[in-house]
Amino acid sequence: MRLDPDSGTIEGQWLLLVHHSPGRLRVRADCFRDASELADRVRGELGETQGVFSTTHAPLTGSLLIEYSPDAADVESLLAAIVDSAGLDGIVDAKALSHSRKAPAEHIVDGVRRLNGLARELTGAGLYELIPAVLTVTGIYSLVANPSQKGLLPRWDNALYWAYSVFRDGVREEEREEDVARVSGAVAFRPRPHV
Template identity: 30%
Template structure:
């Protein structure tokens, strides 16, 4: 198995790496944070074994990205380093989608952000898409009440949607920290932080 390190994001003092194979290496995952914290200049390490995500906060004057990668390779015995923009190996798109969102969601987000930027540009920064949409729905609701002379009960699917939206908004922290189960090639599901059981020989 190739042990690769992927540099996902790096800014002065904050670096996120992904070690795709880490979810199958429980012992390494368990000790990686402690071993990295022994390096002077590294102040905080967060390891998520199931996704292979390793987030490090470090003093950029003492530990730059290259030094951090050197230490991770020394501790883990990793073989290669993949820089931002390089292709992830086969099997990683799922884990990337779990962390970054699906391709469709990213494409839709990009389109909406561009639309919002165009609207802000056209209104010289006075109106954004979120405010315009909220105002449009509010106006439509007021007009509906004015025309019909009464407030009607919303249809069930609207209630369902708002129930879901309220939950997603109020419980964002719980949702973000609840592990997602992913099925491995053998069809078994394993929660984050665990490795699939070894096949019997």
């Protein structure tokens, strides 16, 4: 049984804490989906708990809505009762899980970095060198083979501009990485002389 919040994957049977405000608790679990006997058993046990007014089961989402008196019952004991009676592995907070997942842009950046490493391993040059080379060849070919600049090929001047732009940005990025590696987290401190 494994919980990996960084990737957003949950292996095993976990109780997901969807929402809590004093008097209302919403939880979800895959084992509560459809017409679940397990959800009915949990509802029955919670119905006998002091301070619980009602328990509503939503079979489509697999969620339980528990309405209770905050003075008579505490949320920790309710969650523990649900986990114990359903035989689940533990509790996961939905808000913490959603905040810990990587943004889609981070996945794209990681993929491009892996692709850059693969290109460097195969050709000895990274994407910052290969893409400008391809764009330069495309621009020259477009100038020679398509002087009217009509058709599917990009205009030669656009291709050369983007070749320069990608190469320039790549050089800047590599210089930034070299600076970070050189400093490696340590900043030299020079005290100012007292006058």
